[in-house]
Amino acid sequence: MRIGIMTSGGDGPGLNAVIRGAVRKGVRVHGAEFTGIRDGWRGLLEDELFDLPTTAVRGISGRGGTILGTSRTHPYSGGGPARMREVMAARGLDAVIAIGGEGTLAGAARLAEEEGLPVVGVPKTIDNDLGGTDYTFGFDTAAAIATESIDRLRTTAESHHRCMVVEVMGRHVGWIALHAGMAAGAHAVLIPEFPVSTEKICEWVRSARDRGRAPIVVVAEGFVPEDRDEAVAVHGIGADGRPRLGGIADEIAPLIEERTGVETRSAVLGHLQRGGSPTAYDRVLSTRLGMAASDLAVEGAWGQMASLHGTDIVRVRMADAVDRLKRVPLSRWEEMQVLLG
Amino acid sequence: MRIGIMTSGGDGPGLNAVIRGAVRKGVRVHGAEFTGIRDGWRGLLEDELFDLPTTAVRGISGRGGTILGTSRTHPYSGGGPARMREVMAARGLDAVIAIGGEGTLAGAARLAEEEGLPVVGVPKTIDNDLGGTDYTFGFDTAAAIATESIDRLRTTAESHHRCMVVEVMGRHVGWIALHAGMAAGAHAVLIPEFPVSTEKICEWVRSARDRGRAPIVVVAEGFVPEDRDEAVAVHGIGADGRPRLGGIADEIAPLIEERTGVETRSAVLGHLQRGGSPTAYDRVLSTRLGMAASDLAVEGAWGQMASLHGTDIVRVRMADAVDRLKRVPLSRWEEMQVLLG
Amino acid sequence: MRIGIMTSGGDGPGLNAVIRGAVRKGVRVHGAEFTGIRDGWRGLLEDELFDLPTTAVRGISGRGGTILGTSRTHPYSGGGPARMREVMAARGLDAVIAIGGEGTLAGAARLAEEEGLPVVGVPKTIDNDLGGTDYTFGFDTAAAIATESIDRLRTTAESHHRCMVVEVMGRHVGWIALHAGMAAGAHAVLIPEFPVSTEKICEWVRSARDRGRAPIVVVAEGFVPEDRDEAVAVHGIGADGRPRLGGIADEIAPLIEERTGVETRSAVLGHLQRGGSPTAYDRVLSTRLGMAASDLAVEGAWGQMASLHGTDIVRVRMADAVDRLKRVPLSRWEEMQVLLG
Amino acid sequence: MRIGIMTSGGDGPGLNAVIRGAVRKGVRVHGAEFTGIRDGWRGLLEDELFDLPTTAVRGISGRGGTILGTSRTHPYSGGGPARMREVMAARGLDAVIAIGGEGTLAGAARLAEEEGLPVVGVPKTIDNDLGGTDYTFGFDTAAAIATESIDRLRTTAESHHRCMVVEVMGRHVGWIALHAGMAAGAHAVLIPEFPVSTEKICEWVRSARDRGRAPIVVVAEGFVPEDRDEAVAVHGIGADGRPRLGGIADEIAPLIEERTGVETRSAVLGHLQRGGSPTAYDRVLSTRLGMAASDLAVEGAWGQMASLHGTDIVRVRMADAVDRLKRVPLSRWEEMQVLLG
Incomplete structure (x- = not known):
């Protein structure tokens, strides 16, 4: 099995730890191979792919940014799903792990549910505004x-x-x-x-x-x-x-x-x-999410993403996570106000 | 209402943020007054108490250690519950917030449930080995x-x-x-x-x-x-x-x-x-726990402690939290092993 | 002997370490007493002074900012030298240590050399643009x-x-x-x-x-x-x-x-x-400068400031230090250019 | 011209910045080429050399440790100077920059002065105990x-x-x-x-x-x-x-x-x-020393090392620097004592 992996949208601390976690788990436990996709959806649409062995991900979990590069290219631009299917077939990709925010995951959900593409996700937003997960890394x-x-x-x-x-x-x-x-x-x-x-x-x-x-x-x-x-x-x-x-x-x-x-x-x-370097908290969360994303890809859980619930990593349907912004609730605001002034 | 507050057992990052959170909420919202108890149970047994106005807790949430001091004095030593009741009466203490680890909380639970003393708790253990809470601050x-x-x-x-x-x-x-x-x-x-x-x-x-x-x-x-x-x-x-x-x-x-x-x-x-200075994560968790502990004291929820469940601060019976060590479960160990070697 | 001490102009990391160094050396070695001057020259002109015992400076060398406060009040405003002399006499100040940048030291030099006021200095500029010293703290x-x-x-x-x-x-x-x-x-x-x-x-x-x-x-x-x-x-x-x-x-x-x-x-x-907290380098430099400033004050070396030369703390005439900006020399710029592009 | 470069003895923060500074200056200004020597003198004696282009040193000045590896191998072991001369000739090395502490520099001085080998040095000791330089990086x-x-x-x-x-x-x-x-x-x-x-x-x-x-x-x-x-x-x-x-x-x-x-x-x-990552101070000092070492090598200043004097990088005869330990002088000890107790 060959799994493509990409980071899309704004970068954030922890992306590299997700990548490392996914590759380590995929290679060691599932016997999969990995392909890096350059700069988000752009790399998939323009066929900018490269081999991603475990040696390429060693020592990166503490490094900021993303070794894959990122962009804001939209998945329905430049050929869209049809072009992706073509590139994936030509390169033998059996699955894609998409790491990104609301836009990326909405795209990934649609690709999986409407186009039938083998895509799973990992939620990323520094702002922590994504539903379906207690916190996002970064x-x-x-x-x-x-x-x-x-x-x-x-x-x-x-x-x-x-x-x-x-x-x-x-x-x-x-x-x-x-x-x-x-x-x-x-x-x-x-x-x-x-x-x-x-x-x-x-x-x-x-x-x-x-x-x-x-x-x-x-x-x-x-x-x-x-x-x-x-x-x-x-x-x-x-x-x-x-x-x-x-x-x-x-x-x-x-x-x-x-x-x-x-x-x-x-x-x-x-x-x-x-x-910069992610906190220990973000490195642990990212690594666990990456490992879980590998499991999703191997199981063919298309349209699902790995997310945090309490202390557990669980799976959530991407389409459910992106349909609403996770706002600060009134209870947290009231709690905060006590300390102001 | 006058609330005593103490830190007991080994110190850890976040104690001061708990204290500040408790005092700020207690004074501002509940109109309570606070008394600092020196060095854990020792201060209560030996009547080493001092007034703790909001000015005494300002700016301390980012500072390591505890402004109250701490010790490993056992609550059933030196006069025990009877002596505590005496001191509390003399000093007009209507409640005590005990911040501490397994030993402290076991003592606090017993004081509340067996002796009828007005004690609530906040769990503290750097090792994260306490049940009843997702994580402990520090x-x-x-x-x-x-x-x-x-x-x-x-x-x-x-x-x-x-x-x-x-x-x-x-x-x-x-x-x-x-x-x-x-x-x-x-x-x-x-x-x-x-x-x-x-x-x-x-x-x-x-x-x-x-x-x-x-x-x-x-x-x-x-x-x-x-x-x-x-x-x-x-x-x-x-x-x-x-x-x-x-x-x-x-x-x-x-x-x-x-x-x-x-x-x-x-x-x-x-x-x-x-x-040293607690992480932002620990400062937020500690502050929230401290505020919740004030609520517990004001409500007379004796024997209860504030704890973390997902992203919520909830209340848990102390006696339930201390009866077993929270160990690393097999699932987390298996997850870890994938990355070793 | 009673020594006044002030910080003037923009604040910077290390001010508190200078203050502590000066007070510790002055009290312990020279038997002097210290008076804190609030907010630079303003405090001296408006008689906002307060006692500064060693207990007031303990534990402050790692803290950013200045416990004395600072302002950009000009020494020749609001009464000027005459008013200062009056306040110093009334409060029994035998010397003033002025910690500040180009403007502060130019004022201090003039007060010492033209007005005969007992003033010594410590150079402070985050920009490192002061002559007469290898580096300035901050x-x-x-x-x-x-x-x-x-x-x-x-x-x-x-x-x-x-x-x-x-x-x-x-x-x-x-x-x-x-x-x-x-x-x-x-x-x-x-x-x-x-x-x-x-x-x-x-x-x-x-x-x-x-x-x-x-x-x-x-x-x-x-x-x-x-x-x-x-x-x-x-x-x-x-x-x-x-x-x-x-x-x-x-x-x-x-x-x-x-x-x-x-x-x-x-x-x-x-x-x-x-x-924020000064680096170890700045804390050492500041502490040493503060101690040396105490020596200058006790010796009556009016118009002099403590400065760094190699690894030594030396004394320099303030008027000489402030007459020209210390710019980056051509040799350092040529050295840098090799690494650019 | 081809310059070999090595790090020898205990590692310390700043080694990589020295290497980068030397290579950048040597390549860009002097048109030299560089050869990395693996693990100090061992690499030179055992012919473990590798090409070191500028791409190999990019982005390393903030990283701890040494990309060249280090060891405590003595230069007079395993063939000694004769063997070195042989390897240098075979590999076309016209000079060697040796970065190391007292032992390394003593060896380098002897190789240069007694054996006539083209060696220059950069002093390295975390303990700061080397003479001939105000401070050592690390x-x-x-x-x-x-x-x-x-x-x-x-x-x-x-x-x-x-x-x-x-x-x-x-x-x-x-x-x-x-x-x-x-x-x-x-x-x-x-x-x-x-x-x-x-x-x-x-x-x-x-x-x-x-x-x-x-x-x-x-x-x-x-x-x-x-x-x-x-x-x-x-x-x-x-x-x-x-x-x-x-x-x-x-x-x-x-x-x-x-x-x-x-x-x-x-x-x-x-x-x-x-x-870990060197401080900004050490990165600047290391970079400057590395650049100066390149100059020494190109000029054929065998037996000399780059060192810090005030704010200048100067050259010093290695043999003079290693003949005595730089101890804390009495004046610094007396200065310190004022603050103790």
Whole structure:
């Protein structure tokens, strides 16, 4: 049996550990052989494949990024399923393991269920916004980097009696902001799921300042203040009506300074959160998911993905996982609010 | 309402975040006041108590150790429950939150269920060997430190073409060895639950060496090779019949070198694994557990503890959690073995 | 003898270690007492002073920021030298240790030499742009954080076959860019001292891309491309003639993408570089400088500062140190260029 | 011109950066070609050589260990200089860059000066005990790891009110103990150059304990208490007259506990200090030394080595550098003592 493996969409810490886990299990236990697919669906559509023996995956579980490369190529572009079937036949691929986020898995689900292609999946999203799994790998690393960064920023904020607004990833959901904000002891946490007004943010800032603290505001990139026109805000129009060049942190910081009188600075963590060596937690999760994906491929469980449930790795139908965003629930938001201000 | 709070037994990363979470929730939401109890049960027996306002817990969630101090004093020593009742009455304590491991929680369960004392708990064990909870805080940090240490040791092992035996915590269970071994890509993982023979260890080492790798062996401190007399081994008698001065790593390393011809060194991580700033994962878990413990105290849920189930914080009867060790199950061991050698 | 101590200007890692070193040496060896001055010159002008016993400085050498607070208040504002003399007399201050950058030390030099005030100094600049000392504390930490960040960013750049432009501190000099660029193996390093053209930058990027690398460009915030109107650039006017909202990295990245066809992203490290725990190197340097400053104060070496020469801590006249910026010399730039492209 | 390059003796962080610096400069500027020599002198004596193009050194400056491998083979063993000359001629090597410690450089100096072999050197010793250079690469990383470890150990010591004895590298000199002890705020620092009595150690411990601190003792592995028979101690005979199995920390810890009544634990950092990614400082220093070594080889400066003087890379006669150990001078010891107790 020959299994193709690819990483697709934005990269994240843990991809290499998934690859290694899949190859090690597939080769050693199932006697399979592996083919690396270059840059996601693009490699499959353009026939950029290469042999992937176990020697190619040794020592990579602690390395960030993906040895396979990645791209945002859509599976229905450039020939689509028909072309994939052709390439897979020509190269003797009996299965494909697709590691990716919502878009990738939606594509993989459709390929498996509608086109009958032998595809299984592993969920990947740093934002942790995928359903069907307790956590996705990469999220723990991103939250850890954000936490460590906030720890650093706090000392300089305190020395200057400043407020610091730190923007973390999370276009649609606030998981990283929630976890990093709780871990680092933030005074305000702003997430897309629960918009608050600029005045509420300032209240939290004043409360912290009045207790002698340097107020720390953690904001997910997709947050929009309640009192802003969302339609405008999400299209990158700043509060002044002109195109917004920085992130939401750069927009909120001057508002806070103006209303509270507390000198305020912003920091946008950006790509830092998706790079570098994964945490031990993510390496373990990734390795286990990779091994389970090999099992799925060998069993022919097309359309299924490996996912985390409690401490177990289970299988879930991909189509079920991608039909809704996993948002921060109200209970977690209420829990967080107790610590703010 | 006045709530006493204590940390008991070995310290671990996350204790301060539990304390902060409990105090913040208790004061802000429940209007309670807090009393710090010095050094575990000792403080309660010897009336070493002090006021613990929210200002005393600010900024501590990222700090290792415990601001309350800890000791291994047994709750039934020095006056026992009667004395505690006396002190609690004199100081106006309506509840006690006991943060500790198997011994502490067993004591707390007995105090609550047999003596009728108003005690609730938070489980703490770096080894992750407590039942009733998916993970305990401190474990993720310990596994992270062990993983980072093995990453470091690997480069020197490779330069010298050596085998490195790394001893991690785990007197009765192999969770840290399992996770760090998987995260760091170890070639042999040795845990108390599944003893293997010295020959089997050497097989793994030879297999790695033959593929050009520097063999990495991760061993839990409580591991005993299958071919050793356990009764002797656990009492610290070395393979030569004399008292063993180093750990199990120091004993295994020369055996590996002798049998495989691979130069072998050992490293004992020891206390490093329990010190320092907790990971973001542990800070979030700890904070949530602390907040939940405050709820338990306010509700009078005596004998209950806060614990992790999936992504939820739930309540569990302490007496149920402490009656059995949470060992690494066979499924996890089989999963691990695929990656060894 | 009573010695006042202050931190002034931008904060940086190592300030607390200087304070601790000065207080420990002053109290233990010289029998002096210490007074903390709040927020730099402001505290001295507004009489915000507080007792600073050794217990106040214990355990702080590993903590970022400054326990004294800092501000950019000018010593000749609000009453100036006359007011300082008044406050110092009223509070019994026999000397002041001023820890700060070019501005602070220039002020301190003038106070000592022109006004006859008993002031000594410790040089502080994360940018390492001060003369009279081999290195300033804080610089090593900033270079370390920048290096670690670039290591992280590289993995995500490689996965996406992108170019990454990383902006580091350095308004007037390129020391951080030089060291972090060399340490992290950057393909282009852009520093204010040696402007290069946009085309030269693109040559380096293409060269790296052609060898299959993800091009890494490290740029000091004060860099201006040779083919840009500096007068405009330094006033924050973007290449499009409108006010520049991001940093120089945000300006260069699209130019690179446009000219080379390599997808390019930017990251601005900003305040991250000045926060958090100092490196061991900076803690040792800071502690030694602090101790030496105590000696200067006790000896009455007004107008002198402690500085690093080779492995020795020596004394230097402040007025001599601040009269010129320490730029990256041509020899270091030529050395660096060998590694670029 | 073809240049051979080797790493010899114990490995250390920075070796790969030296190799990369030498190859990049040699190839790009001097048009030289490089040959990797496997495992130090052994590779030269046994003709284990391999081509080392620039592609082989890319991306390695941040990686620990050495891609060339290392061994302790003596240059005068197995054929010695005559054999080397033969292999070099056969393989067309015009020069050899030897990267190593005191033993390696002494050998290289003799080969160059007595045998007329074209050898230049780069000094390497984690212990920083080599003359002729301000610092050696690897030392900063080792001191950083030791400092970070002590930071971790302190939190657990404080929670349990314990004394912690931490053993760091330094067989003959106390540089790592001195720097890590100062950086981490140790209460006692014990180095080979300045033996103190067990009673003096206990004084420091009691002093810290009496101020409410958890006493931290940092000891270099080569330290021998003044009141111990050095002849016995250095041969690994414990205080009880039997062979010592642990390090000096394991011997001192129970003595402290016995005499002071403070519960005391020990930790031996061992190989951790020489593994893993070098600090930014060490990467810069290593890269610069490697580049300078290429210059030496091309110029035919046989018998010379590249070394650090202030902020400059200079050249020094190897024979002069290896004739004496660089010990911690009295001035640094006196400076340190101010902070102890």
